Amino acid sequence: MTPSASRAAEAAPTVACEHARRFTIYDTGTPLDPYPTLREIRSGCPVARSEQFGGYWIVTRYADARFVLQNPEIFSSTQNTIPPRKDISVGPPIPLNVDPPHHTDYRKLLEPLMSPKVARAMEPRIREEVRKLVAPIVTAGGTELVEGMAAKLPGLVFLPLLGLDVTELDELLSLHTRLLATTRVAPEDREAATRVREEAEAALHAKVGALLDARSAMPDPPEDIMTALAVADLENAPLGRPEALRTVKLLFAAALDTVKNTLSMAMYYLAQHPEQRAELVADERLIPVAVEEFIRFFSPAPTGRLVMRDVEVGGVTFAAGDMVLVPIVAANHDDARFAEPDRIDFHRRSNPHIGFGAGPHRCLGSHLARMELKVALEEIHRAMPEYHLASDVPPRVHGGAIVGIDRLDLVVGPAGAVAP
Amino acid sequence: MRLTVDYDLCTGHGRCYMLYPDLYDADDSGDAVVLLPIVPTDREQEALESVDCCPEGAIVVELDPPAAEPPHEAGGDAAVAAPAFAKPT
Numbered sequence: 001m002t003p004s005a006s007r008a009a010e011a012a013p014t015v016a017c018e019h020a021r022r023f024t025i026y027d028t029g030t031p032l033d034p035y036p037t038l039r040e041i042r043s044g045c046p047v048a049r050s051e052q053f054g055g056y057w058i059v060t061r062y063a064d065a066r067f068v069l070q071n072p073e074i075f076s077s078t079q080n081t082i083p084p085r086k087d088i089s090v091g092p093p094i095p096l097n098v099d100p101p102h103h104t105d106y107r108k109l110l111e112p113l114m115s116p117k118v119a120r121a122m123e124p125r126i127r128e129e130v131r132k133l134v135a136p137i138v139t140a141g142g143t144e145l146v147e148g149m150a151a152k153l154p155g156l157v158f159l160p161l162l163g164l165d166v167t168e169l170d171e172l173l174s175l176h177t178r179l180l181a182t183t184r185v186a187p188e189d190r191e192a193a194t195r196v197r198e199e200a201e202a203a204l205h206a207k208v209g210a211l212l213d214a215r216s217a218m219p220d221p222p223e224d225i226m227t228a229l230a231v232a233d234l235e236n237a238p239l240g241r242p243e244a245l246r247t248v249k250l251l252f253a254a255a256l257d258t259v260k261n262t263l264s265m266a267m268y269y270l271a272q273h274p275e276q277r278a279e280l281v282a283d284e285r286l287i288p289v290a291v292e293e294f295i296r297f298f299s300p301a302p303t304g305r306l307v308m309r310d311v312e313v314g315g316v317t318f319a320a321g322d323m324v325l326v327p328i329v330a331a332n333h334d335d336a337r338f339a340e341p342d343r344i345d346f347h348r349r350s351n352p353h354i355g356f357g358a359g360p361h362r363c364l365g366s367h368l369a370r371m372e373l374k375v376a377l378e379e380i381h382r383a384m385p386e387y388h389l390a391s392d393v394p395p396r397v398h399g400g401a402i403v404g405i406d407r408l409d410l411v412v413g414p415a416g417a418v419a420p
Numbered sequence: 421m422r423l424t425v426d427y428d429l430c431t432g433h434g435r436c437y438m439l440y441p442d443l444y445d446a447d448d449s450g451d452a453v454v455l456l457p458i459v460p461t462d463r464e465q466e467a468l469e470s471v472d473c474c475p476e477g478a479i480v481v482e483l484d485p486p487a488a489e490p491p492h493e494a495g496g497d498a499a500v501a502a503p504a505f506a507k508p509t
């Protein structure tokens with residue numbers, strides 16, 4: 001390397017590191033490029049320090065992210081949000097905020113209930129629900145897709161999984177919204193929002209408590225998550241009513257917005273790329289590959305870890321007690337691992353993305369989420385192979401715990417196509 | 421060629437059995453089951469490629485010891501294609 005080139009290479013890091021100091025997951029760009037800053041940080045300052053929320057490390061490379069996520073004895077999940085979670089009246093979510101060995105027990109209980117086999121068995125019902133959601137969109141000639149469809153599908157899939165009836169969808173979604181009342185709120189509205197959240201929590205606790213009691217009383221309860229939580233005994237970890245509630249509440253938080261936002265952003269992309277959409281219409285076998293590619297590309301769920309002992313990551317030393325942000329989307333766009341990472345490619349051969357995390361906390365719902373997304377894309381494109389955006393104004397993108405867009409107005413039918 | 425999954429690393433992403441259903445299946449909790457632990461010659465290329473699909477780096481391919489070749493890293497050619505992600509330690 002020439003002296004001037006090496007000086008240039010040295011100059012870049014300071015700028016990127018400087019930008020990292022202000023970075024939070026709430027500072028988003030556009031829907032198809034939600035975090036331009038992360039790209040800059042990865043190339044110029046891959047293990048960076050943000051000074052926001054009391055200070056934390058940001059790990060942006062694939063290899064480093066995987067190292068953090070695969071080593072729970074160094075990087076604990078007992079705190080995995082930045083800033084730390086506050087709305088945890090019954091205790092932290094299970095299994096998300098639990099480390100091995102207790103974590104292992106909870107996983108062993110839940111994994112068979114959310115396995116690929118279970119997802120496959122649910123496919124016909126998911127298909128039926130999707131068809132019911134898509135038919136009126138075709139009839140009406142368009143829709144606002146985020147609330148009109150994407151928000152409903154995961155709820156419809158999730159309710160029976162918990163032993164609830166699909167007629168309770170509106171109540172579920174309303175509870176979900178109210179549980180999150182304090183997450184996006186101005187300080188002056190905080191008190192009112194807290195009251196809303198607490199009332200919703202009380203309602204949820206009562207509901208889940210009643211369901212658990214009913215399951216314990218049944219001589220022959222159905223084999224599902226609610227029954228497992230009601231009656232199972234674990235070898236090492238506690239599983240009483242509080243633990244059952246902490247698990248159900250996590251499932252609420254994890255199952256709904258993740259799929260909703262991934263589907264919405266995938267549809268936003270496809271609406272603007274008619275050639276790639278035509279590929280999916282012509283050959284449905286590409287859809288599972290496309291689903292993985294959308295999950296890689298959008299990776300809507302960042303995570304974090306608490307450092308348990310001094311450790312070096314990518315040449316930087318973290319100290320016990322530090323927090324680490326793992327913006328998974330940055331790892332999944334690392335060009336050291338993925339060829340042309342900023343392109344959505346339905347023929348990508350090598351795609352070991354960590355959009356569902358890595359290590360022991362790998363998303364429990366991943367098999368179900370994939371099935372939902374696959375069936376949704378299949379049925380949408382069978383019923384309405386052509387559609388376009390109703391407006392040139394890009395939707396607002398929100399960052400935070402789950403990245404997504406707030407609105408997506410689609411018109412069914414071929415268009416004076418919107419340029420990408 | 422031998423194909424194995426390191427169960428200390430496998431967490432059930434399911435990329436392998438989704439992309440290479442002839443080589444892998446899922447057990448009841450979603451972890452991988454190797455269907456062809458001794459890989460037939462006509463499947464070797466596929467097995468090598470499959471190393472690269474696993475987000476945990478849990479798939480291990482061992483080449484049959486050749487007469488005159490240096491010892492291989494687990495992963496063989498696939499590990500060469502993705503040098504940073506050969507199985508740790």
Ligand code: HEM
Nearest residue numbers: 095096254255258259262301303356357361363364365369
């Ligand atoms: C596209 C959709 C989804 C994405 C991108 C996603 C992403 C993630 C990620 C990255 C993690 C790991 C978090 C960490 O390591 O701290 C995770 C964990 C989890 N997810 Fe998902 N998820 C999705 C859908 C779902 C669904 C549909 C469910 C439930 C039905 C679900 C349930 C869970 C649970 C229970 C965990 C905690 C696992 C543990 O801590 O052991 N997820 N998810």
Ligand code: SF4
Nearest residue numbers: 430431433434436474
């Ligand atoms: S892709 Fe890797 S982690 Fe996933 S099931 Fe296969 S071996 Fe296990």
